[in-house]
Amino acid sequence: MNAGIVIIGAGECGARAAFVLREYGYEEPITLIGSEAHPPYERPPLSKSQGASAPVVVAPRDKYASERIDLRTSCTVTRIDPDLQLVHFAEGDPIKYDKLLLTTGATPRMLRGISPASKRILPMRTFEHALGIKCLLGPTRRTIIVGGGFIGLEVGAMARAAGTEVVILETQSRVLTRGVPQTIADTLVERHRQEGVRFECGIQIEAVRETDDAVEVELADGRTLTADSLVVGIGVVPNTQLAEAAGLVIDNGIAVNELLETSAANIYAAGDCCSFPSAIYDGRRVRLESWRNTQDQGIHAAKMLLGKPDTLASVPWMWSDQYDLTLQVAGLADGSERSVVRNYEDGSRIIFHLGADGRLLAASGIGVGNSIARDMKLSEMLIAARAEPDPDHLSDPSFKLKSILPR
Numbered sequence: 001m002n003a004g005i006v007i008i009g010a011g012e013c014g015a016r017a018a019f020v021l022r023e024y025g026y027e028e029p030i031t032l033i034g035s036e037a038h039p040p041y042e043r044p045p046l047s048k049s050q051g052a053s054a055p056v057v058v059a060p061r062d063k064y065a066s067e068r069i070d071l072r073t074s075c076t077v078t079r080i081d082p083d084l085q086l087v088h089f090a091e092g093d094p095i096k097y098d099k100l101l102l103t104t105g106a107t108p109r110m111l112r113g114i115s116p117a118s119k120r121i122l123p124m125r126t127f128e129h130a131l132g133i134k135c136l137l138g139p140t141r142r143t144i145i146v147g148g149g150f151i152g153l154e155v156g157a158m159a160r161a162a163g164t165e166v167v168i169l170e171t172q173s174r175v176l177t178r179g180v181p182q183t184i185a186d187t188l189v190e191r192h193r194q195e196g197v198r199f200e201c202g203i204q205i206e207a208v209r210e211t212d213d214a215v216e217v218e219l220a221d222g223r224t225l226t227a228d229s230l231v232v233g234i235g236v237v238p239n240t241q242l243a244e245a246a247g248l249v250i251d252n253g254i255a256v257n258e259l260l261e262t263s264a265a266n267i268y269a270a271g272d273c274c275s276f277p278s279a280i281y282d283g284r285r286v287r288l289e290s291w292r293n294t295q296d297q298g299i300h301a302a303k304m305l306l307g308k309p310d311t312l313a314s315v316p317w318m319w320s321d322q323y324d325l326t327l328q329v330a331g332l333a334d335g336s337e338r339s340v341v342r343n344y345e346d347g348s349r350i351i352f353h354l355g356a357d358g359r360l361l362a363a364s365g366i367g368v369g370n371s372i373a374r375d376m377k378l379s380e381m382l383i384a385a386r387a388e389p390d391p392d393h394l395s396d397p398s399f400k401l402k403s404i405l406p407r
């Protein structure tokens with residue numbers, strides 16, 4: 001029997017790739033292996049204000065069976081052997097692959113010295129983390145969030161919705177330093193403050209202690225903060241261990257080329273775990289941690305595994321929901337030389353980032369609900385088209401961005 005395609009990592013990316021392989025008519029075996037107990041599920045709902053009472057699965061278990069995808073959950077791959085094309089487990093026989101896709105995702109960074117078994121100090125990555133955090137929220141409860149990135153801020157909003165007292169600690173001088181303009185970060189901070197969130201930026205944490213019924217954080221300025229729980233939102237590291245041990249090239253994630261091929265024959269990688277040359281940004285190597293990218297690369301990986309020539313030229317895009325506000329970021333602003341602000345009557349705002357040559361590199365927008373959705377979509381299309389829009393047009397909210405889209 002043909003060994004078929006083995007996918008390690010049963011998250012959004014791996015699941016998407018498996019289903020698309022079948023959509024494209026691949027008839028050989030597909031094995032999708034994941035350490036977690038659940039079938040692949042969506043991570044974004046975990047930290048949104050409603051929280052999660054059950055995993056929002058990509059597809060129910062029986063869909064995998066009907067598509068003849070051998071989904072193995074609670075199953076961890078311990079080693080891959082690129083020469084013999086084998087995947088090994090802690091127990092049981094190894095399995096052979098014709099082609100292997102690594103969609104191993106990322107692991108949240110933890111504070112030094114904190115036990116992964118802690119019940120009060122948790123990161124936010126899995127459904128179990130979300131449940132654990134939810135159990136510690138509620139009126140009369142206090143939580144400390146370490147890290148003012150997207151996850152930290154979303155958990156802050158979620159905690160406030162549950163009536164919890166929230167303080168967000170950030171070592172940088174402001175929150176959302178990665179890829180979000182100051183003015184947009186300020187809008188979010190203001191909204192959080194209206195909801196009662198306290199921010200402590202530019203602080204240093206000296207020690208974190210967990211007692212039977214509380215968490216204590218000792219700050220470098222001598223203060224000690226106490227809470228019922230602490231959520232760690234200080235970023236993630238890509239899961240490259242299997243690839244590294246197998247001798248694959250690692251460069252801020254598992255390094256792949258535009259075909260998502262790693263440095264080893266017949267091994268591909270996609271999603272949060274890999275860095276790739278971005279076609280939109282002239283081949284610059286990037287690693288993205290966003291839902292859209294993971295979906296796009298899962299689909300692209302399926303095509304690449306089947307040898308269907310195609311270029312993935314999608315614009316990096318992510319969103320975050322906090323209270324009634326939605327933030328969207330399209331493109332990558334690094335290297336931009338100029339910013340142009342478009343203020344809308346309803347208080348929404350988009351900031352455009354232009355390169356030295358006038359090319360639109362990125363756009364970041366914030367507004368209530370869907371207010372910026374349409375113009376952000378058009379901005380994304382302009383970025384993809386490598387447009388060089390007139391800054392006066394960009395700053396004028398009455399100007400229709402659609403009119404400058406190349407036909």
Ligand SMILES: Cc1cc2nc3c(=O)[nH]c(=O)nc-3n(C[C@H](O)[C@H](O)[C@H](O)COP(=O)(O)OP(=O)(O)OC[C@H]3O[C@@H](n4cnc5c(N)ncnc54)[C@H](O)[C@@H]3O)c2cc1C
Pocket residue numbers: 008009010011012013014033034035036042043044045046047075076077078103104105106124125126151239242270271272273288289290291292294317318319320321
């Ligand atoms: C709480 C949260 C909220 C988010 N919200 C947003 C949002 O609002 N907007 C947005 O754009 N993005 C958001 N994201 C990011 C987005 O969800 C991720 O980019 C996406 O889930 C990554 O998918 P993935 O399949 O690449 O990796 P993962 O989802 O990490 O899946 C990888 C899987 O591989 C498994 N695995 C790893 N190693 C092995 C092994 N050796 N053997 C077997 N299995 C293994 C892991 O256990 C994991 O289940 C959010 C992420 C989180 C955590």
